[in-house]
Amino acid sequence: MSELVPTIREICKKYGNDRARLMDMVREVQESIGHVPREAFGLIASEAKTHRVEVESVVSFYSFLSDKKKGEVVIRLCDDIIDRFQGADAIGDALIKELGIGFGETTADGTITLEKTACIGMSDQAPAMMANDTVVTNLAPEKIPGLVKQLRENPEPQALVTEMGDGNNADPLVQSMVCNNICEAGPVILSDYRKDGGLRKALTQTPEEVIEDIKTSQLRGRGGAGFLTGLKWELTRQAPGPDKFVLCNADEGEPGTFKDRVLLTERVDLVLEGMTVAAYAIGAETGIIYLRGEYSYLRAFLEDKMNQRRVAGLLGNNILGNEGFNFDVRIQMGAGAYVCGEETSLISSCEGTRGDPTDRTPFPVVKGYMVSPTAVNNVESYCCAARIMDKGPGWFSSIGTERSAGTKLLSVCGDCARPGIYEVPFGTKLREVLRLAGAEDVACVCVGGPSGQMVGPAQFELGISYEELSTGGSVMVFSNQRDILEVADAFMEFFVDESCGYCVPCRVGNVLLKNRLERVRKGEGSPADLDYLQRLGESVKFTSRCGLGQTSPNPVLSTLKNFRPVYNALVKDNGHGLNKSFNIMKAVEDASAIAGRRSEIFHA
Amino acid sequence: MSDAIKITIDGKEIEAQLGQTILEAADEAGIYIPRLCSHPELKPIGSCRVCTVVCDGRPQAACVKPVMDGMVIENETPELLQHRRNIIDMMFVEGNHFCMFCEKSGNCELQALAYRFGITAPQYPFQFPEKEVDASHPDILLDHNRCIMCARCVRASQELDGKNVFQSIGRGFDRKIGVNGEKALGDTDMAVADRAADICPVGCIIKKRVGFEVPVGERLYDKAPIGSDIEGVRS
């Protein structure tokens, strides 16, 4: 430990020994020595002028942080349902075989640690994994022996990347095999556009006029909640406080969503332009891009883009010669926590604490980051805002439906011929999306990710919009070869893993829902278990504190609604009141093995 | 008073003060809204969700929601009572609550709520998780089996004792209360006189050598349900 003291001191100093940058400190300690040792908690705490338990609180919250020593290379196999259906389990088996260790273990020589992780945003090129920050896509079992051999010889995961993806994925600062898979470019975001045209026009107007334009355009938040962006900016502008902040939510953690990955690769300037417009409109000088830990391979590239904009006078002081308009942006890295996509959690995380959500009275627009008025918007929302300023609110609101203006980026994945990004006008029918993506024999589509809705063919005529099928981008397609309840079960597993545990219904209710769903799937459930799921799910939804818990029962509730026959076929009445869920043979298994004899009373 | 406003709870109009939470206003009016994590001396955090009410059509935790003039609140509807009962059941099955030998029995707010709701057995299966007992402190026992993660101790230590003995660590079902010491509570500056030592609603933080002081039958919730004191205010 003593040899680490200078390193740790140096890291803390780099972040000004500022308690609010604790996240960055522990992240960098982890990067530099492979973990955040418990013995270092006290030192970090004293350097950052906080308490030891606060450091432990942060380190124990994020799944990419650890107080246990890990290998030089940490392999994180993406374990979402799309990857599983594309063969992630076989990849896992191959990794276990080649490495000679199980998940959660490290090779004896300390080189490689094997783990599973939630969706890493590569569902269009699954199965995929991360090796440290390097993303490896389109895995196949036969590639694993070579891959492991290479990592053993040279524990530098970047060497695994031999072929680059398209577009900026091949940029020297990215050098990733990730592909954009842009399948449909719509008029707002993915078509060619006039760089910084929106910002230049905005600066000719007053901030109030900019807000008025955004309001007129009817732009609503692209993260899925659909709050009116112009109204949010107006409230932030009007809220009292000397400092105001513009936060960009790039914590794209909803499984099956990967459109922000593409925007941050191909439309960084548009994102930053939109943030700058927002800063001008609300009167902010500081912006933060909260980048999910899984996308850290894009970090250097983003930093470089920000630098270029500083040089070009598009960030920094007196932007585009506009005396007194100062705005700059920093990146806050996440560290593996889905809940940080919830805006108040994201703010907690930016402030260097664990990502617990906070109460939304007051709302972030009044008291957000550093208790100051803060506008948190989605990556895509900023892109839209910049384009609205350039092309005018009327142009924007003429696209889409009356209540859902503009286009929506969809990340389509799963059982379809062309997984990828589709920019479609709001109102486009789900059936049309499926046709574009080449999806046939579809039994179920999960719109909006696990927190959204699982719908069947009866709902395919509905349109993608806030009023019908709402989504932050995720569209997961499941053919009639798939077990729909396996999907729901995997989603519940996801929520159990990702609940922050702050409030009771989400912390406990999701575990109970998952267990009871498993029982039903095993054929051990009775019709009463379906009522149990329904009532429990409703309580979790109704009483949970933040958006995570309020949507976490959706996989169960939406399948109970839309796929009831699947459940009905699995449940049977308990004959004579003897619970099928109690399996006596399984219950005596251990004792039977210890005693070396079978049960004298019960026989299989 | 200039800040006096009117709100309606279950059809009854009551007076409230701007700056109050729904819970505080209800208490003053003699209307009991069940709660666990909330404590009059501490900043509310809305973690247990037992005080969930419907406020102008939307679910809200009464302990954190400030009152506004004209608010219409539902408190004792069959739906809300069911949701609250479900949450109480969840707390019982997520820990290891062995009331029969717990020093807090009879004075425990979780148990008292279950009594008030007439719960004879939780409807959910017991999880029987493995939890630690930290007896390292000379005067205080920390039994995680009984913790409901209300974070009263976290707040009391910070807000009332000017210390920082406790903080939440981990996440999800594995979330627990951590202590500000190398290993255990005995390594912290916790003192038995701290407010954090007697603010636990359940039997997680217990003072040593003083258990079972009050005879059965005379304990806080032996005869009258929790909340009776508040309802007694009702005119």
Place this chain on the structure above:
Amino acid sequence: MSKPRVATTSLAGCFGCHMSLLDIDERILQLIELVDFDRSPIDDIKHISQRCAIGLIEGGCCNEENVHVLHEFRENCDVLISFGDCATMGGIPAMRNNIPLEECINEAYRDGVTVYNPKGIVPQDPEIPLLLDKVYPAHEVVKIDYSLPGCPPSADTLWAALTALLTDKPVELPYELLKYD
């Protein structure tokens, strides 16, 4: 008209709940006016002889024999009542539920500080029922109609519940009678 029959059993319990049943004192005379007792440790009848109206279950299931008995009760009783904390939530025996079975057995027969067992023999006679992996509350094994918590539930609690059932009244315990300790 024949009287309704009541059967009782103690599974993984301490018989404390049965003691509490006897604590109804002279009211037992009223009780036998109302019911006939079938299988019960009180009369030492070993198996249920005919259909019973009420079965009282003390204790959860810690071994296979408990499950067997509980099944017999469920199949032969119209109404099954968990009485006491052990039946309701596993109780003291369930404190082993987060310890692996082998560790429990070793502690009991080999490693415990008060154990004298130089040959380290663990009783293995086939007559001894196999332990379950954990202690199960009764309602996790069979359908339970009512629960009367308490360690033990007081005689008054039992009396109130039984007389309510036998007179076709709803089983609603007054506040003072619902206790978990």
